[in-house]
Amino acid sequence: MAQALRVALAGLGTVGGGVIRVLDENRELIARRAGRPIEVVAVSARDRSKDRGVDLSRFAWVDDTAALAEADADVVVELIGGADGPALTLARRALSAGRHVVTANKAMLAHHGLELAAAAEASGAALKFEAAVAGGIPVIKGLREGAAANAIARVYGILNGTCNFILSKMEAEGRDFADVLAEAQALGYAEADPSFDIDGVDAAHKLSILASLAFGTAPAFAQVAASGIRHLLAADIAEAAALGYRVRLVGVAEADGAGLFQRVHAHLVRFDHPLAHVTGATNAVVAEGNFVGRLLFQGAGAGEGPTASAVVADLIDIARGEFGPPFAMPAAALTEAAAAPSGERRGRAYLRFAVADRVGVLAEIAAAMRDAGVSIESLIQRGALADGSVLVAIVTHEGPERCVAAALERLRGSQSLHGEPMWMHLLD
Known part of the structure; x- marks a missing residue:
């Protein structure tokens, strides 16, 4: 069998410990599927003395997490978390050194994904992140x-x-x-x-x-x-x-x-x-x-087992040599899309108001809807809430969102309303 894929693991929390357990328990199956063994060779975390329920004595311990980027390993697994700080430093250094990176860090990818994808492509390394979204769901x-x-x-x-x-x-x-x-x-x-x-x-x-x-x-x-x-x-x-x-x-x-x-x-x-x-x-x-x-x-979508499973699945892909552009196409081909305005989006809305229990409140709300061009499909008034206010719920006919926003703006500051209205969209 081919030489083992050597892994340096940063972060030994719930998911980090889970990754070690998955690799231990399914070692033979994973080696057969990957075409070679996958072995953790170095680890790093904040507290060296903490009992994590797995034997860490067989791994090299690295106190400086960023130094894992220079460890004698093929892949760095980043499970520290956070958009910036040690996680980002480690990912940058590992990719610059040509080491593959596997991460579950959605915040880092959301903020720095384009930069990291470009760095991975430049060095010929993989950047894999199946565990960053929806846990164990592929x-x-x-x-x-x-x-x-x-x-x-x-x-x-x-x-x-x-x-x-x-x-x-x-x-x-x-x-x-x-x-x-x-x-x-x-x-x-x-x-x-x-x-x-x-x-x-x-x-x-x-x-x-x-x-x-x-x-x-x-x-x-x-x-x-x-x-x-x-x-x-x-x-x-x-x-x-x-x-x-x-x-x-x-x-x-x-x-x-x-x-x-x-x-x-x-x-x-x-x-x-x-x-x-x-x-x-x-x-x-x-x-x-x-x-x-x-x-x-x-x-x-979360938890030790599902998330660790997704991390190890990425390691198996790397062991097989199966990886391409992190975001499905080269980083240079990813477009910088402008934010689409929501005002002209059409749909139905649910609006909930907590209002004073007095005459004229419903007429005030209905007038604001009418003046903003919102067509009401149904209006329901319920009994008193815990604070003595009355719940009024409205479902609108389909229309542009800017009209609903305008109606709520007309009601802003009304003495009849207790607190902010709740606006929810209908997904039909």
Whole structure:
């Protein structure tokens, strides 16, 4: 059998330990599939004394993470995380030295993917990142290779398991957001500071990577309009169900003559749509190709096993010599797409207001909609919320988003409204 592929591993957290376990447990199978053994030869992490449940004594320990780029290894696996700092330094140095890089770092790729892709191509090294989006689901390979012959019209999906877990619990148990978030944190599904997840930033990082692969554009995270689920109420979930929908945080990317449109936003998803049935911490991605049709990728989007599995799959590809341009085409061919405006996008919207319980409030809201050119399909008023305000929910007919934005602007500062309205798009 050929000489082993030597791996230097940076980061020994949940996923790093998982990579070692996968390589140990499936050693013989992986060697047969890769055509040669894959062996970790050096590791680096912040705390050398921490018990990680795997035997690290067989590996060389490197205190300076960046120095792994010069280790006696063929591949550097970066599992540190963070858009900049040690992770970026390590990736730059490794690629400059001609060493292959495998990473699960979606933030680094979203911010610096074009630079790193160009560096990989210049040195003849691989830059692989299957684990950066949707954990163990092979969506990167699916877009980069399986759908390579297709023009992709749209890519969208559920990209954050924490948010989907919270929404599923709210839906199943009728509980409010804050209560379910606390449970998610206790179970380890949400971080102590969950902002990246619940405000849509994590999903936006992943969406920018998917958009690059789908449309041949440079990763453009700064152009992603991201909002999360922080202000969602149990009443919103109930209203959606009454209308035949479920609430999901969905990232959507499309490219057309107007530019590249990217948005992460809470959506109402029809019961008969595949994404409506994605529950718990699961991820799902839909890509629509002009010849292959609709592709659905679904599975575990995070966790030790799925993410480590994706990392090792990339190592197997490298061992076989199977790698090409990181973003499916040479970095120089990736276009710098302008951000497409959302104002003329047409669709239906769900709008929720918490309002004072007094005469004339509904007329004020209806007048704002009328004056902005928004046609109301249905208007529902429910009983008092916990703070004494009344919930009013509106579903609009199809129309341009700029009209809905104008209506909400007309209502800004109204003494009748308690707090900010909730605006969700309908994914039919």
